[in-house]
Amino acid sequence: xxxxxxxxxxxxxxxxxxxxxxxxxxxxxxxxxxxxxxxxxxxxxxxxxxxxxxxxxxxxxxxxxxxxxxxxxxxxxxxxxxxxxxxxxxxxxxxxxxxxxxxxxxxxxxxxxxxxxxxxxxxxxxxxxxxxxxxxxxxxxxxxxxxxxxxxxxxxxxxxxxxxxxxxxxxx
Numbered sequence: 009x010x011x012x013x014x015x016x017x018x019x020x021x022x023x024x025x026x027x028x029x030x031x032x033x034x035x036x037x038x039x040x041x042x043x044x045x046x047x048x049x050x051x052x053x054x055x056x057x058x059x060x061x062x063x064x065x066x067x068x069x070x071x072x073x074x075x076x077x078x079x080x081x082x083x084x085x086x087x088x089x090x091x092x093x094x095x096x097x098x099x100x101x102x103x104x105x106x107x108x109x110x111x112x113x114x115x116x117x118x119x120x121x122x123x124x125x126x127x128x129x130x131x132x133x134x135x136x137x138x139x140x141x142x143x144x145x146x147x148x149x150x151x152x153x154x155x156x157x158x159x160x161x162x163x164x165x166x167x168x169x170x171x172x173x174x175x176x177x178x179x180x
Contacts, residue, residue, distance in 0.1 A: 033162075047105075049082035051164045054134065058154035059168030064124070064139035065150055067157075068168065074133030087135040091128045094137075097121065102153075105160075112153030119146055 049069070053076060057068040069087060071079040090101060099117040102110060116124070124146055127138040139150050158165050 048086055049079050053079050054083060054164065056157060056165040057168040058158055058165065060151050060154060062147070064141050064147055065154055066136050066138050066168065067154070068131060068134065068136040070131065070134035080134055083134040084130060087137055088128055091126050091137055094124075094126050102157075110153065111156045112149035112151070115146060115149035116153060119143075119149075124150075 049071075053073070054069055054071055057066075057070065059066045059068070067087075069083045071083065074080070093099070093101065094116075097117055097119065099113055103113060108114075119141075123141055123143055125138075125140040127140075129136050129138070141147055141150070154167075158167060
């Protein structure tokens with residue numbers, strides 16, 4: 009099998025399940041409506057990027073126009089705020105947007121204090137939260153939570169790549 013054929017096969021295996029998991033347009037519209045009540049920035053003006061890692065993952069939100077200082081500031085403020093809530097085990101805002109039965113959410117909210125490290129950093133055009141845990145069940149919960157957000161946010165979200173951010177520079 010040629011290298012190109014292998015890459016194509018891998019792409020199909022990775023992307024096909026993601027396409028099948030996309031929420032229907034009505035669900036995405038409802039999530040967008042509820043998101044506007046919780047998130048201060050515009051979903052349409054931003055992109056959520058969820059990258060799974062062996063020990064958790066990253067949640068990056070960036071303005072589609074990195075020069076949009078208002079959206080960048082709103083994203084940064086919001087991610088700082090939810091970092092503080094999440095560190096206390098308060099995942100009520102995602103529940104308000106996605107529902108209490110959102111995959112992974114109950115496990116994340118019930119995690120003992122300190123079991124998930126959540127770091128914040130500014131990135132070009134927005135901000136990023138980095139989730140880390142040594143608990144395999146919590147890693148699985150984070151990954152399920154990321155998948156649910158990818159599905160619910162539709163065109164305003166995408167899966168990231170483990171070693172690269174949105175512009176292809178290596179993560180530290």
